[in-house]
Amino acid sequence: MDKQKPVGDWTTDFDLFDPDYNLDPGPIWRDMRERCPIAHTDRWGGAWMATRYDDIQALVRKVPELSNRQPTVFPIEDGKDILADYFAELLPPLTKDPPEHAPLRRLLLPFFSAKAVEAHRPFTERLCHDLIDGFIDNGACDAAEDYARQISPRVIGHLLGIDLGRTDEFVGWVQGLVELGASNFQLRSESYRSLRSFLGEQITRRRTDPGDNYISRLLASEIDGKPVADIMILNMCMLLLVAGVDTTWSSIGSSLLHFATHAKDRQRLAAQPELLATAVEEMLRLHAPASAGRVAMEDLDHDGITLRRGERMILSFPAANRDPAVFECPDEADIGREKNRHVAFGVGIHRCAGSNLARLEMQVALAVWFARIPEFELSHPEAVTWSAGQVRGARTVPVNF
Ligand code: HEM
Numbered sequence: 001m002d003k004q005k006p007v008g009d010w011t012t013d014f015d016l017f018d019p020d021y022n023l024d025p026g027p028i029w030r031d032m033r034e035r036c037p038i039a040h041t042d043r044w045g046g047a048w049m050a051t052r053y054d055d056i057q058a059l060v061r062k063v064p065e066l067s068n069r070q071p072t073v074f075p076i077e078d079g080k081d082i083l084a085d086y087f088a089e090l091l092p093p094l095t096k097d098p099p100e101h102a103p104l105r106r107l108l109l110p111f112f113s114a115k116a117v118e119a120h121r122p123f124t125e126r127l128c129h130d131l132i133d134g135f136i137d138n139g140a141c142d143a144a145e146d147y148a149r150q151i152s153p154r155v156i157g158h159l160l161g162i163d164l165g166r167t168d169e170f171v172g173w174v175q176g177l178v179e180l181g182a183s184n185f186q187l188r189s190e191s192y193r194s195l196r197s198f199l200g201e202q203i204t205r206r207r208t209d210p211g212d213n214y215i216s217r218l219l220a221s222e223i224d225g226k227p228v229a230d231i232m233i234l235n236m237c238m239l240l241l242v243a244g245v246d247t248t249w250s251s252i253g254s255s256l257l258h259f260a261t262h263a264k265d266r267q268r269l270a271a272q273p274e275l276l277a278t279a280v281e282e283m284l285r286l287h288a289p290a291s292a293g294r295v296a297m298e299d300l301d302h303d304g305i306t307l308r309r310g311e312r313m314i315l316s317f318p319a320a321n322r323d324p325a326v327f328e329c330p331d332e333a334d335i336g337r338e339k340n341r342h343v344a345f346g347v348g349i350h351r352c353a354g355s356n357l358a359r360l361e362m363q364v365a366l367a368v369w370f371a372r373i374p375e376f377e378l379s380h381p382e383a384v385t386w387s388a389g390q391v392r393g394a395r396t397v398p399v400n401f
Helices: 026-035 053-059 101-112 114-138 143-160 164-178 185-208 214-219 230-244 246-261 263-271 273-286 355-372
Strands: 038-041 047-050 140-142 292-296 300-302 305-307 312-315 394-396 398-400
Touching: 047 053, 053 300, 053 312, 101 114, 101 214, 101 230, 101 355, 114 140, 114 143, 114 355, 140 143, 143 164, 143 214, 143 230, 143 246, 143 355, 143 394, 164 185, 164 230, 185 214, 185 230, 214 230, 230 246, 246 263, 246 273, 246 355, 246 394, 263 273, 263 355, 273 355
Parallel strands: 047 312
Antiparallel strands: 038 047, 140 398, 292 312, 300 305
């Protein structure tokens, strides 16, 4: 992505790709919330952005007039019409509006119930131990790169039932698509093509060699008495990769950065592992990774602003999670916080379908880490990096232990 001129006023010219934005967005959100809670920018094709909790709760309910066909905050390709139906087909059910959304979401939900995701706990625990075995004797590692980033693509590969022998290839493409490809369009397209062809092969294989996995069960499903088309299954697999990989690894990486830099919280969690569940919720609130986009299908008014047909709205769930109208001391962590109605997983009809799996991965990743490495700290604060754009997460977290 081209280097942009620095932002002067975030309320009139915000830029989610500004390198400093994800580094420390708290003061920026506070300023936007106070001076202009629904701000506009002309950058990247133009967009609005909502930063208050109540506005976000209201905006997600404006369906289908605020459509999910473009839930990304990336600029779309030149010459493409943002309202085109084509976009709605890409990542169902995320990109679908009512009435098509609900039946597709119903197909997914059984895979992600609290009970169903427990089936992935032993695999995730073993994976976390194996990763730690790989670096524990060095007394140092990059907690984001060597640990956080390695977990979610493998758990999703396990859920999809892909060939275990091809896991590393699969993980490489997923990372090319969701991470390295964000600033490298060619890599992004190549990874996307490789993944589509790989998932196509996996779907064909599961027709003759079914098992107890996501692809096989979708192949056996029906909507309105008709089998689900292969292309729909392929796009639903792609959605898990786009929605479930860098979000979860970001949350694990940001949590480990937090504990590496906040000795009191680290020692408290090490001494009181029963705080794990509230600690995970607090990390999700404070370092929520994902913002979401919407596009107006018609002119619509909200609280004094008018969105014109075709204009984009970015819902900053991370900013809403720091709204002082809802959370006490919103910029500080309290790993025992009990009242924590955060919106890290979104809200409304598109609320994250994979939240139980995300929580399980975060809880297992932190529990195994703290059991094996209870004392650790950041070794090179100047080396810490964060991602830019839609998904916020720590990407380089060098620690000593
Ligand atoms: C910490 C990790 C995660 C976070 C913070 C997160 C966040 C979100 C958010 C904010 C949305 C709503 C998007 C919108 O309103 O447009 C969403 C939707 C979704 N997420 Fe997650 N997600 C996470 C992990 C996962 C995982 C692990 C999976 C599955 C493997 C997953 C699957 C989905 C799906 C399928 C949707 C679309 C639901 C629908 O449209 O009905 N997510 N996620």
